[in-house]
Amino acid sequence: MKKIGFISSFLFTRFSRLFGILCLLGAYSLSGIEVKAQVTQADYRRIDTLGNWNLQVYHAVTKPVWIGETHYFWYQDHSPEGDIFWLVNAENGERTKAFQAEKLASAMSRMTGRKVEARKLPFRSINYDTDRKGFEFVWEGRKWYYSVKHNKLVQRDTVLPERKVWERPEPKAERRVSSPDGRWEAYNKDNNIYVRDVAEDKEYVLSRDGIKDFYYSGEMAWSPDSKKLAVIKVRDIPERRIPLIESSPVSQKQPILQWRDYAKPGDVLPVYLPALFNIEQKQQIPLDTRFFENQFYLQLTGWREDSRAFTFEFNQRGHQRYIVAEVEAETGGIRSLIDEQSPTFVYYNRNFRYDLEDGKEILWISERDGWRHLYLIDGKNGQVKQQITKGEWVVREVEKVDEENREIWFTASGLKEGEDPYQVHYCRIGMDGTGFVDLTPESANHRVVFSEDRQYMVDRYSRPDFPGGTVIRKGSDGSVVAELPEVDIKELLQTGWQMPEVFHAKGRDGETAIWGTILRPSHFDASRSYPVVEMIYAGPHDSHVEKDFRAYYHLSSRLCELGFVVVMIDGMGTANRSKAFHDVCWKNLKDAGFPDRIAWIKAAAEQYPYMDTTRVGIYGWSAGGQNAMAALLFHNDFYKAAVALCGCHDNRMDKIWWNEQWMGYPIDESYSTSSNVDNAWRLKGKLFLINGELDDNVDPASTLQVVNALVNAGKDFEQLYLPNHTHSLGGKFVMHRLHDFFVKQLLNQEPPEWE
Incomplete structure (x- = not known):
């Protein structure tokens, strides 16, 4: 009986193990992962060599x-x-x-x-x-x-190494500026403005009301006739500083405390006001600048050639009003030449202004009709003389203004229906709105370099799904003079490398086309099921999905080779589409285009069933780090795992110039609504937070405050806080940890041991 019992026990144990293996195989089968897809150390070693793909193009x-x-x-x-x-x-x-x-x-x-x-x-x-x-x-x-x-x-x-020093300009620093006729030298000293008669070496005081915190700065501009001087007067304030702890310095054992100037949303800002002086009379001409005190910034933009006036640009605090103003030299009267207003935000980072015929007319870029276009403004009354470009497309940048021929050379996107609306084309048009020509008509993203006289242009064009080519064109009409050899990727294709796919689908409204790119692994097998990982960056200052051909997408390509399908999408709330498309971000950075992104991924999965929407992950840096964590707070029914690198998790904690542009001023409840800190209690799914202690782009405390909120809410998460690291987090150690995280959470495998 004992022997029989022993055999029974033995058989039961073997059967249990076999049953467990079968269950495990069944689990893998149900999740779409086959046993042969087990990620190994060899896979990790291989992805370190993927940069060689670039050498096979x-x-x-x-x-x-x-x-x-x-x-x-x-x-x-x-x-x-x-x-x-x-x-x-x-x-x-x-x-x-x-x-x-x-x-x-x-x-x-x-x-x-x-x-x-x-x-x-x-x-x-x-x-x-x-x-x-x-x-x-x-x-x-x-x-x-x-x-x-x-x-x-x-x-x-x-060759001496270039020193790149990024620091706040010091307006109080003394600066000396000679008048155009050489007779005078103007300078700021003891908070006031002085001029010196060069021939007589005699000094005159022009102002006497400058004090320590309300002083005349070194920003000054002479009138061409040397009779007037425009100066910026500064009402200064101590700027917020953030502390950074360098925990592991090379120079010493003990940590080092560092400080950075770092204004945040809602902070009091310095006020810059124009001032005007009559040099012949040695007097200041009074200016009524009260309206311009509620500012984000104000800057001088030069004198008229006939010395009748100087101009300045004013960005009202909150970025909803932008004014180009002119100051009359004799009286000090101020009038608005352009008064751009928006109920959401004026996209001031993309402003363009060009004064024609000494201010008789002004070329100006505006979104006032719902799309970013060029306008010709009457310099006398500020009225629109001509809307130069029109249509449901956007002007990206002005390349050149040809005053003699009254033509404008510019880049644009969204010109052709059905084409990827982010592809850049080079165009020319007359200032009267006629004679429009697309100099680069191929359906691709174009990068052009013009000869000095613009008679010729070298045009390199491609798409993520098209290696492209290079042609020499005539600048006059874009006609092709010659073609350079085609891009050759035959050797790359022999490795099994998969061409990226440009994919578009309807967004949240069921009408607007949302565009993105799909990356697949070189060992792609359509009969398998792949988890999906989205690389996200939803910063409203631009659109972000690469539109040129690339063989290697760094981390995205690496993840593909470990067994994921990786996607990149530009959702609503980002730039380079209509004003309405862009405005989705207004006081709503938590949106990040997620309803569009989710609809896009679902549409792609419907067409490609091997994309498993039950296993969707996401990762992003900086603003993308904020987005990645937000996916698990506000859309955790869809996203299951996220890696947030150096994220701006609360817009009140981040730099003023970026966050007030989209979230507005003064600070209101919308900042809390979009905060990953205030909404940390909503977390579901697997979260991995990564940041560096010396990050002076995004305050490291932003991530630590999220950690505190998650701890208080009793949430499970992973964190990697890196000594001596800044905002740049792309090293081998960080990448390895990120790979491990997605392998474990989405492939349901234990990552291989580190070598």
Whole structure:
């Protein structure tokens, strides 16, 4: 009996294990994951090599560079034979090698005693002589000159490293400005304005009312006739500072406390007011500036050529009113030339102004008809003389104003029905609204570089699903002069790499087309089921889905290769569509276009059943970090896992200039409604928070306040707080942790052990 019992127990144990395995297989089958899809260390090692995909794209023209005022340009070409610099004559498309790489590499090797490979020269930019006989380049901290004709390499100056110092301009710092006729020198000193008669070396005081916190600054501008001086007077305030703890400094054992100037929404701001002085009479001309004190900023924008007036631009606090004003030099009278107003926000970061004929007319960009377009404004009365561009599309940027021919060169998107509305085209139009021409008609995203005289243009065009090409066009009509070699991706395709797909579907209203891109793994199998991960950045200051061809999308490509389908979408609330499309973000950053994104993903999954909408994850940086966490607060019936990197989780905690633009001023309940902190109690799903202790773009306390709120609400989450890290979080350790998180939460697997 004992023996029989032992056998029974043994069989029962083996059966239990087999049953468990079968259940596990069933669970994997039900979730769409097959056993063979187990992620391994080899997979992790392989995704570290995906950047090599870029090296398997040949003949993609890097930014061409025109040589002086000639019709020649050079560009670097990555080819199977190596990287080649080409010299091109735009007039006929004739292409020759800019130099013999073997000769130059040999000369460099002789000069330094170190082997230099001709296939991969250690520089990517050259400065060609206008006569094309030679060029300069930078290598190992020095400038070198190479004579192509004589095959001679000469060492030149040492290149000093550029110092990029980002700090608040100090308006109180003394500045001296000479008058156009050279007779006077104006300067700010002891909070006031002085002028010095240069010939007599005699000083005169122009103001006496400047004090410590209400002083005349160094921002000043002389009238062309040297008789008047415009100055900015500043009512100053101490700016908010945020503390940053460098916990693990290299220089010492103990932590270091750092401080950053960092104004936040609702803070009191400095006030900048125009002031005017008559130099001949040594007197100040009074200006009534009371209306302009409620400001986000005010800046001088120059004098009229005949010295009759100077202008300034005023952005009212809250960004709902933007004024271009003119100050009459003799009387000090102020009148508005342009008064742009909006019940939501004026998109001031995309303003454009160009004064014609000394202010007789003004070119201005506005969304007053619901789309961003160009207007010709009467400089005398501020009335619209001509709406220059019209239609359900947007002007992106003004490239050039040709006053002589009264033409405007600009970029636009959304020109063609059915085309991706974010694709950029280069256009020209007359100031009377006639003669519109699309110089780059191909359905693609265009990047153009014009010759100095604009007679020729090099046009590189592509789409995420189209490698594209490069052509030389005439600037007059866009006609093609010559084509450069097509982009070659045959070798890339042989690796199994999958072409991204541009996909569009209806948004929340059932009418508006929402556009995005789908990325699939190189080992893609349509019979399998894949979890979906969205890469999100819904910052309203722009649209964000890449529109050029790319072989490698960094983290998105890496996630694909681990077994995910990755999507990128521009939902409502972002820029470069209609004003109504953009306004969705107004006092509502928590929206982030989620109703459109969810509708888009569902539509894609309906067409492609291998996209599993029961396993949808999301990740994002900065504003995208705020968005990613918001997905699990406000849309946790759809999104199941999120990684929020250096997120701005409460718009009251973030920088003033970005957040007040979209959330408004004064601070109201909408800030709380959109706050991830105040809504942390809503969390459902798996959340991973990552940020750095030295982030001076988004206050690190923003993430820590979310952590506090989650703890108080009894919520489960993961956190990675990185010593010595700033706003840039893309290192190998962080990426590995992010990979592990999605593998565990969406593939339902234990990630492989770290090597």
